[in-house]
Amino acid sequence: MKWLVTFGIITLAVAGFAYWFFSQPGPRQLDMANNIIPGDNNAKLLVENQIYDPELGLGLNIWAPTDVAADSLPVVIFIYGGGWRDGSKDQYGFAGRALAHRGYMVVLADYRLYPAVQFPDFLEDSAKAVSWVHDNIAQWGGDPERIFLSGQSAGAYNVMMLALDRQWLGRMGKSPDLIKGVAALAGPYDFYPFGTETTQNSFGSYHDPKMTQPINFARANAPPLWLSTGVDDEQVKPRNSRKLRDKILELGGEAEYKEYPDMDHIEIMMALAKPFRSKGPVLDDMIAFFESRP
Numbered sequence: 001m002k003w004l005v006t007f008g009i010i011t012l013a014v015a016g017f018a019y020w021f022f023s024q025p026g027p028r029q030l031d032m033a034n035n036i037i038p039g040d041n042n043a044k045l046l047v048e049n050q051i052y053d054p055e056l057g058l059g060l061n062i063w064a065p066t067d068v069a070a071d072s073l074p075v076v077i078f079i080y081g082g083g084w085r086d087g088s089k090d091q092y093g094f095a096g097r098a099l100a101h102r103g104y105m106v107v108l109a110d111y112r113l114y115p116a117v118q119f120p121d122f123l124e125d126s127a128k129a130v131s132w133v134h135d136n137i138a139q140w141g142g143d144p145e146r147i148f149l150s151g152q153s154a155g156a157y158n159v160m161m162l163a164l165d166r167q168w169l170g171r172m173g174k175s176p177d178l179i180k181g182v183a184a185l186a187g188p189y190d191f192y193p194f195g196t197e198t199t200q201n202s203f204g205s206y207h208d209p210k211m212t213q214p215i216n217f218a219r220a221n222a223p224p225l226w227l228s229t230g231v232d233d234e235q236v237k238p239r240n241s242r243k244l245r246d247k248i249l250e251l252g253g254e255a256e257y258k259e260y261p262d263m264d265h266i267e268i269m270m271a272l273a274k275p276f277r278s279k280g281p282v283l284d285d286m287i288a289f290f291e292s293r294p
Helices: 002-022 026-036 093-101 121-140 154-164 166-170 197-203 239-251 274-279 282-292
Strands: 044-053 058-064 073-079 105-109 142-152 179-185 225-230 255-260
Touching: 026 093, 026 274, 044 093, 044 121, 058 093, 058 121, 073 093, 073 121, 073 154, 093 105, 093 282, 105 121, 121 142, 121 154, 121 166, 142 154, 154 166, 154 179, 179 282, 225 239, 225 282, 239 255, 255 282, 274 282
Parallel strands: 073 105, 073 142, 142 179, 179 225, 225 255
Antiparallel strands: 044 058, 058 105
């Protein structure tokens, strides 16, 4: 009889944990699963919730290698996705850990989301984060002369707009030339007319839709781009990355395009986490792009 009681308690505990786990946002689930798997030990959360915009209370986390070299480290500012309505820097520790383990200082920055804001407020927030990093990262051992941007989905959109449309960093007194490269995963770059509820919500009320589209700001002297997508992505079609690559090359700029078979919109992000890296060499390809830059 006692074993039945013990079994019942264990079953309830497992069921309770499963319910709690699957009630968490997808990226947080991924982060928790990632932390169970050994590896990426040369990474630590160096700074937590550093406020970069005191007025709005927006913060960022900084990841770094545990064994920091004497020389300053290249920096990757990673902007998360979530349809401009979901997400948090605290849910994407797996991305910070993955890149820090490979020798990079990684900044995960929050930005305001719908319905609190619409375009272009989330771009202004991301621009402020990049400006803050450029001004302050040296005090933690990051190199302000070697800053890369990266992001997935809506985050890829944000970083691409900062790289291509000079006005956003220009408002901060900065130039996109400070960006040494952009590694973008499954980003929307040519999505007008707005055909989904998500894009209608975040962009539909803006007075000039053309100004919201990254492809309209393609230019020959843009930072080098690494554009990646999953072949099976039905949420943000691969043509977004292909068309932007083609436009940049046509103008004489630098752009690479990488597509991954049997991978969809979410799986390309999952491939950065330890449990799912066998899906495709997304992390290795990102690192190769960063290291290819002078």
